[in-house]
Amino acid sequence: MQTKNLIIFIVTIVLFLGIRHVYASPNYNNIDTIIQNYMRDFNIPGIAVTVTKGDKVVYLKSFGVGHNSQPLAKDTKMYIGSLSKSFTALAIMQLAEERKIDIDKPVKTYLPYFKVNNKYSTENITVRHLLNQTSGLSEMTCISKLKNTTSQKEGVLDLKSAEPVSKPGEEFHYFNPNYMILGAIVEEVTGEKYEKYMKDNILVPLEMRNTVLDIENGVTNLSDGFGAFAGFPIKRKEEFIKSAISAGYIVSTPEDISKYMIFQNKMNKTLSNVLSDRNLDEMHMQTLKTKPGYGMGWFVNEKYNGIKVVEHKGELKNFHADIILLPNFDYGISIMTNQNHALYDIFVYPELRENLTKLVIGMSYKKSSTFAFGYLFLIFVGITTIIASIYKTVKVKEIFLKTKEKGLKKVYYSIIIDAIMPIIFLTIFPYIFGKIIKRGFSFEMIWGLTHDLVIWFLVICILALIRALYKISILHEVTKKEII
Structure with missing residues (x-):
């Protein structure tokens, strides 16, 4: 009996130590070193990093320059690219929770004018298919070339020539216009402009005071955007595409994104009126068993020895942003940069994202880029x-x-x-x-x-x-x- 108790005690201690390793408090000063190394190696003008734990912001620091060579700050605005998709998915799930939308009904239920170049898909693509990126539509057969001033409704009408590559619900295909269609549904169901609904029902309750959707009227303190030419930053203007706002053109700040991550991790209990925990969990649930896995506006996978990771990146010509949620550890990590390049997207930013995530959860990481x-x-x-x-x-x-x-x-x-x-x-x-x-x-x-x-x-x-x-x-x- 004593031997059995001893074995149980030893196993318990071993398990405790293993868990303790994962939960080991990170040295956030090392984030400074990592960011400074990446900025030096790739001439990145500005990076902002935010880490939340539970309902607290445990790290928020900006490096480099933003607007007119002024220091990047916690309230400096930057485009967040496809991180916008999770905001649009949140709006749809709000309307579903209020029984104004049934996400398993066809899109034509809410947008009678919706049409693609396939009768079966036109009649059977549901709202859920759009959320899960399983509509069967793909950029392999449809690349929209819309004017910057085109509305979301006009953008949906432009899809009439889109050729599906699979039946609805069968395959995952990342297709930006899926979320343009969802934005049009928000407008049709509520009778309000997408920008107004999002502000009144998401941004105001979350106290995201510096997040902007009405970009056409001008944005104050918006960071300059940069491309990269042979390792040198090139200042360029980011073109705003009105029809794609619900898919990729929301502007936010490091401070506001910290509030959004706390909410997404279900750590702000005063905001249950925005969306129930049950529906937030559904947004973070992988649908098809594919790699990468996708939920509703979020990629969902297991990484770092089986840890659930809910994440998304945002890519525009001059901006890159990442959000990494670790729901089992109540951590949220955001990285916002005002420079982009295809090589950075493929080699630099994924590596930076991984190193910061490993630092936060107590795994070994690299302080500089291998690229x-x-x-x-x-x-x-x-x-x-x-x-x-x-x-x-x-x-x-x-x-x-x-x-x-x-x-x-x-x-x-x-x-x-x-x-x-x-x-x-x-x-x-x-x-x-x-x-x-x-x-x-x-x-x-x-x-x-x-x-x-x-x-x-x-x-x-x-x-x-x-x-x-x-x-x-x-x-x-x-x-x-x-x-x-």
């Missing part, structure tokens, strides 16, 4: 290939004559290489880009997120074509002389 050297190497390769291509173009005649001495086959081979290089680049690069982001895209999107890469490709391709044409011209002259 920093790789990024510098890519810049070096880009510069050296352009220099080499310029040199080959300037010396094309001299190189051609040396090649000709080795035989005409070598000449034809070099011409073919130069001629097909642009074709290869213009076909393979978009294919690889699509595979990496696992979504459809437009060339406007590529240009917005990869100015430097696009210019590099164009320079290489133009120089290659010039060489090919010049070689053909020289070959014609040489051949003509030899015949004479």
